[in-house]
Amino acid sequence: MAPSLIFVVCLFTILTVTMIEVSASGVFELRFDRFQNELGRDVKGHCCDGFKASPSSSNGGAGGRCSEACRTQFRVCLKHYQTSIDLSGACTYGDFSTPVLGENSLDFTAANSSSSFVKASNASGYTVRLPFEFSWPGTFSLIIEAYHQTSNTTTTTTGKVLVMQMATQRWMDSSNEWKADSFSDTDGLHSLNYSYRVKCDEHYYGDGCANLCRPRDDKFGHYTCSEPSGDKVCLPGWSGEYCSKAICLPGCHDDHGFCNEPNECLCKLGWQGKLCDQCIRYPGCLHGSCQQPWQCYCNEGWGGLFCNQDLNYCTNHKPCKNGGTCFNTGQGSYTCTCPAEYTGTDCELVKDDCTVIPCLNGGTCSGETNATCNCPTGFHGRRCETSTQQTCTDNPCLHGATCVDTTDRGYMCLCPDGFDGANCGHQVDDCAVNRCQNGGSCVDKVNGFKCICPAGFTGPLCQTDIDDCQTDNPCLNGGSCADLVNSFRCLCVPGFTGSLCQTNVDDCLTKPCSNGGQCHDLVNDYRCTCKPGFAGKDCSHEVNECSTRPCLNGGTCLDRINEYKCVCPRGYSGLRCERSAQKQNSTAPTVLGSASRLSNIASDASLSVAQIVMIATISTAVPLIAIISCLVIVCLKKRRQKEQMRSDEEARRQNEQNVVHSISKKMDKMDKCLEEHRIINTLDFPSSKGKSINEPEYTVVQTKDTSSPHQQQQQQQQQQYNIHRTSKALNVETFNSDKLVNSSSCQSKEVISSCEPTYVTLDKRLSVTPSVTCSSSPR
Structure with missing residues (x-):
């Protein structure tokens, strides 16, 4: 696990340092x-x-x-x-x-x-x-x-x-x-x-x-790219930094309208009209107006929440006919006072009586009820009050036209400019053919018209493009102004950029100074401060320190960066070979001469600062990570060793307890066996059992074994203990194969012996060598 972790950390460090977008x-x-x-x-x-x-x-x-x-x-x-x-x-x-x-x-x-x-x-x-x-x-x-x-x-x-x-x-x-x-x-x-x-x-x-710059025409922008700079050029109808803002219909209200596509005008909630400049009245408002959405201000003569209650019925409806006079009598009610010859609620009925309604202009009345007038030629009407042919005395001509009497039609109107018709009542529409240019709007007037020009144009027909550069030159730093439609563009002199040529171009962005020189930006130029040993406009020229011939006494000069080296002839030494060997006991080695006495160079001229920093970072980080990883591995191993020692010590104590317990059980069994094989003295007590003279001596040998728990149990059952007995020469009786032997002199009796290895079960983690115990020979 630890080596894999080191590999992953090193790989991540290298990728992080070297990753470049x-x-x-x-x-x-x-x-x-x-x-x-x-x-x-x-x-x-x-x-x-x-x-x-x-x-x-x-x-x-x-x-x-x-x-x-x-x-x-x-x-x-x-x-x-x-x-x-x-x-x-x-x-x-x-x-x-x-x-x-x-x-x-x-x-x-x-x-x-x-x-x-x-x-x-x-x-x-x-x-x-x-x-x-x-x-x-x-x-x-x-x-x-x-x-x-x-x-x-x-x-x-x-x-x-x-x-x-x-x-x-x-x-x-x-x-x-x-x-x-x-x-x-x-x-x-x-x-x-x-x-x-x-x-x-x-x-x-x-x-x-x-x-x-990638040209596009979608929801993220609408532009093309200019050559060779790659600046974004908006498509017609679009504006903004990324050309994503549509230019709305000219005249569209700035606050109440908006657009998603060029030349459209979409109204916000509560506004309507082509230019979104008309508010929407409160729903149900009948005879009212609004200044803001959802208002209902009642017109004169109307009242109520929805302006539907008529407060001046006579003025609004004029119900009285035939010259009747109307009087308001309340909300929605009125009365009519009719002339003598009319009657009815609204004076709509004529009184059919010739005495009341006399005929005019020579007309004759006929009938007693529902009387009518028979009019002479040239007149008509209920009372023959209207002449069939009008004359100039009736002033039929309108708008200041001149009236001329005629025999066939009665009169003729000579219309002024801008009007036509029989009575000069029709105004000529001079905007029928729009002569306004560049999108100007035409407004009809009497005998003429007026053009309302869009922004950027002027003149009677909006034919003149307003020169936005005519006033003070808006371009800075000597830039020249180029007029556009309702706008302008600055053509900057070399060294400046920006919409107004206000930004000085940083000529140091291209890093023109070589060999570690420091760049200073000027106007359309730069100046390099060269490091010692280099010169020239861009510090590309290496200074020849040997040009002054600094080596003396025939020494050979070798040019180096900001220093020189003198190879002295035999018999001379020193920085410039100025010391003679005859004056000194030893010849000094050839050394380097330099105006600044540089001892070493930080890096090759071809290496950049970023490369030097990257090399230094990697060379420092990789050894540090390796050292930390090694320390972690050592700590983990020591910790495992301590845990292993504690576990082994616990197993050793448990094994000792098991051995003691097993020996105790074996000793009990052996006592019972020895009790059955007691020694009897027949010299003084021939018919009775005597006390055992020779006490057995026991030797128990225990060894350790590295076997499984099941094998340990079997081995414990098979363990044998070698018992060593020593008896004196007495007249004893012994039981041997169910037969009593009487002997005056007892030799060493055969005892149970074994020369097999004896094992005692221990923990399998302990390495133990088995021991062999053999019984002693009879004495």
């Missing part, structure tokens, strides 16, 4: 364009295979072309930025080895694609892809090696001869554009043309491929 994703792509090795030589100038031909003018006298061609394959190693590239170290960002691609000189632009290479869609060469899952730092170290494969297979990793080797440091942010580069060795035997780029994976953006 993937927050970026991309791929480094290297494209081979052309490789030249015309003479078929390796890196040492030897032939890959075969022998060198004789120099000739055709090959430039370079020692001759080799008789056999090289079988060329490549290895690509990508690692973190190092001032001095370690060619044998691990490829921290990835590596890849190709199969054999051809012979001496290769033109990849004309090759066909293979399974180990990916044909670039926008390039003519072959591309090796090295994916990564971290924020791309920009700087990197690249190693490209060409090998001659000596075996017949194309994928073996053994039997390789180095043909060419190059190592370089570069800086490159993520981009879809290829950057061309080349290499040629010092002797001119080998050259390589290649291109590279850093490309972000799908949905990853930014210089380091660390900005994750």
Whole structure:
């Protein structure tokens, strides 16, 4: 159990320390364009295979072309930025080895694609892809090696001869554009043309491929992603940080309305209308209004809880006809005072009497009851009071129209602008064809219209976009303002970001300072405070401490990081070889010289602070956990030993008690047996029994046994005790096989003897050696 526990604890510690969340994703792509090795030589100038031909003018006298061609394959190693590239170290960002691609000189632009290479869609060469899952730092170290494969297979990793080797440091942010580069060795035997780029994976953006943006159009957001920064761009009709807030119908009440989809207006409880600006009255309210939901304020002339009681019946209903006068007499009641010629409750009945209702305009009355008037031509009505053809004297024209008398129709109205109809009573709708632009609302007016413009537009027809940048420039830090619809966008100068260009971009986020340098952010720039021994814009240049020639007396200076070493000639010593051996009895050993006298270096320049902390944590935690586990195991063993000792002691005491009890029972049985074999003296008492002269002597030997309880019981029953007797020479009688023997001189009698091992049952946990007891011979 304890070793398993140690393994689980160690595994959990390692996983906890080394677990890193993937927050970026991309791929480094290297494209081979052309490789030249015309003479078929390796890196040492030897032939890959075969022998060198004789120099000739055709090959430039370079020692001759080799008789056999090289079988060329490549290895690509990508690692973190190092001032001095370690060619044998691990490829921290990835590596890849190709199969054999051809012979001496290769033109990849004309090759066909293979399974180990990916044909670039926008390039003519072959591309090796090295994916990564971290924020791309920009700087990197690249190693490209060409090998001659000596075996017949194309994928073996053994039997390789180095043909060419190059190592370089570069800086490159993520981009879809290829950057061309080349290499040629010092002797001119080998050259390589290649291109590279850093490309972000799908949905990853930014210089380091660390900005994750996945376009979506669902309940969690409605946006696309901009290039190349990966900022979220809301779809039309949506707003908010994640574009999840819908833009409601223009005019929708801010407090009483809401929307789940763009350009809709859903009313909250208690409100109604297209723009949710009308309150809902109390249920059952008939003649009332409301200012807030569920209210019922009665209109004039009405009362009651539901405003259904008429307090002014005459005004609201006007029940009296034919010019009758109405008088309210209570809630819902009234009386009508009728003109002379009318009668009835509501003055609805005409008095049919020509004396009461005389005919006008020359009309004649006929009938005594239910009399009627016979009207002359040009008049009509019950009393011939209405002229058939109106004239301008009747003022029929409305809205200030000019009236002209005519012979055929009686009159004609000349309408002003904005009105039409026989009497100019109809107003022309100038909004029948909406001429308002950009979503403006048209309001009809007399002989014209008015456009109510949405936010961001102005003008008679809402045709002008309001320039939100016209007033004081809202953009800070020299940013330029770009006008949008009812909004604006700031175009920031390099070094600033934010909606108003208010944020200074931290140029130290990419960690540009190498070799442990400390970065200080500036405006669109940075400044590195280098550690001793390094200099340059990004601390990538190692200071040569030997440039001042500090070594004296012909000493050789060896440059190191922030220090130097003087190798003194014979006869000199000291930090700078300044001491002569002739002046001293002993030669001092060569020492290191340094301006800062550094005794040791904390870590290699290629290691980051996070890696150093992780290594220190693991190297401290693992031994500590092992020591704690060992202590726990030792404590558990000691505890078990104590419990075992207590158990053994208890078993030993119990065994001793059992032995004593068993011996006691055996002794009782033996006493009875000896009583039956008493010695009788026949000299003085011939006919009577005498006292036993020779008392038996008993020897009981007990031993321990390690057997089961059942075996112990059987052994106890089979135990024998050796009894040793000594008798004197007397005239005795003895019973032997039912026969009395009378002897004047008694020799030693045969006694019961045994030479078998004697066992006494003990606890099986005790290891005991059995003892053997033999009876003595007769005396």
